Amino acid sequence: MSLTLTADPAELTAALIDVPSVSGDERPLADEIHQQLVQLPGYQVVRSGNSILARTTGHRPQRVVLAGHIDTVPIAGNVPSQLDGDRLAGCGATDMKSGVAMLLHLAATVENPSKELTFIFYDCEEVEHDRNGLTRIERELPEWLRGDLALLGEPTNALVEAGCQGTMAFTVTTKGARAHAARSWMGHNAIHDAQAVLAAITSFDTREVDIDGCRYREGLNAVDIRGGVASNVIPDECVVKINYRFAPDLSPDEAVARVRTHFADFEVTIIDVAAGALPGLSQPAAAEFVEAVTSGADPAAGPVVQAKLGWTDVARFAALGIPAVNYGPGDPMLAHTPQEWVDVNQIRQMTQALRNYLS
Ligand SMILES: [Zn+2]
CATH class of the missing domain: 3.40.630.10 (Zn peptidases)
Incomplete structure (x- = not known):
């Protein structure tokens, strides 16, 4: 042909x-x-x-x-x-x-x-x-x-x-103290503390940004959560994995700073971040x-x-x-x-x- x-x-x-x-x-x-x-x-x-x-x-x-x-x-x-x-x-x-x-x-x-x-x-x-x-x-x-x-x-x-939007993956970890579930008051439940993490996610200001006539709608979402030791143990750790799609008016560094400020009370680990355009x-x-x-x-x-x-x-x-x-x-x-x-x-x-x- x-x-x-x-x-x-x-x-x-x-x-x-x-x-x-x-x-x-x-x-x-x-x-x-x-x-x-x-x-x-x-x-x-x-x-x-x-x-x-x-x-x-x-x-x-x-x-x-x-x-x-x-x-x-x-x-x-x-x-x-x-x-x-x-x-x-x-x-x-x-x-x-x-x-x-x-x-x-x-x-x-x-x-x-x-x-x-x-x-x-x-x-x-x-x-x-x-x-x-x-x-x-x-x-x-x-x-x-x-x-x-x-x-x-x-x-x-x-x-x-x-x-296009940038994208970031990060985790927020809560720490507690293990104890026997029969004596829970001796420990500290890290999964219960994750409530504050979830509340912080929903209170995050996901912006809608207009640039050159294009509208970028941000999103911050928990995409994974894990914690727990055994049925009879108060868990000492919970890790929430979060995805942030950010408008391209933010550089990757600025997006990271925004997350760190909002989750300042927590232990935050950035997994990866890719710039938008x-x-x-x-x-x-x-x-x-x-x-x-x-x-x-x-x-x-x-x-x-x-x-x-x-x-x-x-x-x-x-x-x-x-x-x-x-x-x-x-x-x-x-x-x-x-x-x-x-x-x-x-x-x-x-x-x-x-x-x-x-x-
Ligand atoms: Zn194609």
Whole structure:
């Protein structure tokens, strides 16, 4: 088979679905994408494993990085693709071969772009962070990730999704004194003291923070609790494990400080903390993008930008100081389900909106 990048992006999506590319087995699709990209005039193309990178090398003042992963979760009887009316179904239809088709089509058809363009088609996004193609690219080809704005074609159902919350895991431990349950007053019950920990969790001010039009809603939740020695022993320890999702206006250090202050009366142990990502939509390159792809949107239809729930590779670019957003066809709720499908009209409309921005 041979991909035709200039074809209708919905047809291109179907062609991409029909080349299986489960994480770790992307080589046939990577070969095909590589072969097509090296034929495009005006691009420098490199390959890193099963990731293909292509960039323009002119002197326009801005550079936009457009990235999409070419791997999928395991196939669930949903290859080859099937078109039913406007619904194109198949493995990766939403996550994210429609987004990859949109980007490949634009790489081949945008004439005289208004910005320098870097396209990154990468492998192994659906598996561990260490295997993720972008992790390798960050290590081996870091200059290829540089830009004024990064767009990831992950499914957003035509919205612009920006930023993500940070996450922290910590424990709060209460200490008591063991005693025989028949003489409980000789000891001190650490599990009973955990009541104060649970009360502190519910009294914590979980904020709702608006940044650049995106609303981040924090959460603080006990996710595990353990304690107890034996049926006839007053327990001398109870450990409550807590997860804190914090808005990206807080750095990891600030989030830790907030927790330590609130739980100052307790023994707190931080297990791990991962930074969130600011949406960065007020930065000029990002603001221009949002304006370009949302102009003409019906205000009554609700927000056109929203916070990303959960971590994506957007956070990786944000950590490099590059504003980054997700913008791709398909309903993210359908990702990783056997029923995955995408509206072919949405693929075409989003490709057109992105073309307007890049031209
Ligand atoms: Zn994805």
